[in-house]
Amino acid sequence: MTDRKRLSSLADIAGSASRPGYEPGRHGRGIVHLGVGAFHRAHQADYTDAALAARGGDWRVVGVSLRGHDVADALNPQNGLYTLIERDAAGARARVIGSVERVIAASREPAALMQALVDPATRIVSMTVTEKAYGIDRARMTVALNHSAVAADLAKPAQPSGVLGVLTEALKRRRASGTAPFTVLCCDNLPDNGAFVRAGVIDFARRSDPALADWIAADVAFPSSMVDRITPAATQRTLDDAQQMTGCVDHAAIETEPFRQWVIEDRFPGGRPAWETGGALFVDDVRPYETMKLRMLNGSHSMLAYAGFLTGRRYVRDTVGPAGFRPLVMRHLSTAASTLRPLPGIELDAYAADILARFANPAIAHETRQISMDGTEKLPQRLLAPAVELLAKSADTEPIAFAVAAWMRYCLGRLDDGTAYALNDPRETDIAKAISGVRSPSDLARALHALPGLFPDRLRSDPKWLDAVSSRLGRMMTDGMEAAVASELAH
CATH class of the missing domain: 3.40.50.720 (NAD(P)-binding Rossmann-like Domain)
Structure with missing residues (x-):
């Protein structure tokens, strides 16, 4: 007392x-x-x-x-x-x-x-x-x-x-x-x-x-x-x-x-x-700022959450620390920023730097597992919408493709060592049904792309996009998530 x-x-x-x-x-x-x-x-x-x-x-x-x-x-x-x-x-x-x-x-x-x-x-x-x-x-x-x-x-x-x-x-x-x-x-x-x-x-x-x-x-x-x-x-x-x-x-x-x-x-x-x-x-209009947050902060959050959780990095700070994959986060932020128009009162480079500093904050114990939940509700605004825009202007979609592939690997519900986990997604049953019996990375990617109401038609039908996702998913499934992250860092 x-x-x-x-x-x-x-x-x-x-x-x-x-x-x-x-x-x-x-x-x-x-x-x-x-x-x-x-x-x-x-x-x-x-x-x-x-x-x-x-x-x-x-x-x-x-x-x-x-x-x-x-x-x-x-x-x-x-x-x-x-x-x-x-x-x-x-x-x-x-x-x-x-x-x-x-x-x-x-x-x-x-x-x-x-x-x-x-x-x-x-x-x-x-x-x-x-x-x-x-x-x-x-x-x-x-x-x-x-x-x-x-x-x-x-x-x-x-x-x-x-x-x-x-x-x-x-x-x-x-x-x-x-x-x-x-x-x-x-x-x-x-x-x-x-x-x-x-x-x-x-x-x-x-x-x-x-x-x-x-x-x-x-x-x-x-x-x-x-x-x-x-x-x-x-x-x-x-x-x-x-x-x-x-x-x-x-x-x-x-x-x-x-x-x-x-x-x-x-x-x-x-x-x-x-x-x-x-x-x-x-x-006058908050919506463009919401888009910025969804694509830069939340989009990079989702990417590092799936890659981090599947490589045993418990907290967000572990993904951008000395043993993390900070360059992948920086790459994702840059790609997301390229889909945005200028916003009054916002400097996108400074905003990206703030995001990196927040992710690295050692005093904040934000678990990658928590961020990984409810993926089907988060992907459309955070990752899929910017992917469509990048495809429309023939820009590089590979950073977004890596993030989507990481989500698909997460949908398998098991770590590389076989440890099972729950997806904690409102469409978990739909996901399990869609991928039941599917073995190859390309078939898995197509099955998840076919989930009703999730992926836009442009992504489901674009061969270049499907190949970018499938090839990364294949590396994750065959070589393990840590090797896939290393390969992406060397890309």
Whole structure:
């Protein structure tokens, strides 16, 4: 047990951690955030902290836990203060964040949640709740009626507990009272996330109140945003380091990498914090930036994950370290960048260098096995779309072909020594059926190319592409994955 004081005010801080550049209590709230987990506290709350220090304003955050109460129990006794630790090869640095006012545990305080949402001071409702929590059918862009929270909230719309129900009821009450709507800002890592949430909210509203749905469609802003920052789960080391660097016990401390990125569509009728002072980039269209991230960061992530996992490299950092295959990652980044058009505010070479530095960060234990999961959901945007574009302009597709071949080798479900593993892919059964009894690399490549709805026609029918994939897959299957990586490095 420790006799140190619990962090609850800036005056408590006695260590090396830096303090907010403002007095939190002098700033009112303006944001309600649904899903106040570690990522939000390392990302949006961090940017808001920087904005308050630079420009002030009543923009502090009321966080909401829609299900549990652990975060509320950790943060509320600390008056919303917590330690954010950044780790890299140079060590660890800590800052105390003051942008969170308090946290509502919605399961315990449903009335407090709705009160915060309808408060005229609330001008932005943001969220990080994961795609599954919304209950939106992406293919149809309508609510998923079999989603438990959606079904419950449609049955009792005045007592909502799910994301769509909560947003819709709050907007309904604001409309009825003549209060301007808040801006809905999705910060989940989803493509075109503003349009995604907008479609779900409007469809949810239309099922009980068509006039409300029309009002939402006309008057409520749903800007898209792109977020990026690796935030591992806090450990006892996190808490111990926070105590050492603040001189206080901090039950809400979190850790993260130094890199962070936030690209936001600039549509905030009710105003917004000066997030750009913390490095956020405001643009007219987020989609090209999402494409950049998918092809460069995520595409190279997938390549090194399959090659890394199949060669016994447990963590991403092992793939770009001294015993890794850094040149292959650099080659993939360069190829992916060649498919992109120039983007305002982004230097692609610098972005690639940032990605390599992030992958090499020894303080981040990101497992290749984890990244390898759900390949059929990731390949189309990360690898297959850029491959089609490269073929169309007769450019080099070999780096992408290597990545796709590595995924196909992963689909066999066994390491070179015969050790079996689960693919953890939503189409695992389809994959197993497609490759059952297939022996030759070329037949295996064709069988996986033939999976319905996965590979574009251009790739399935291009002999040069098929040969590039099949030849690499053959080397992986015959000589082993380590030899295939070595051959690619020498190519």
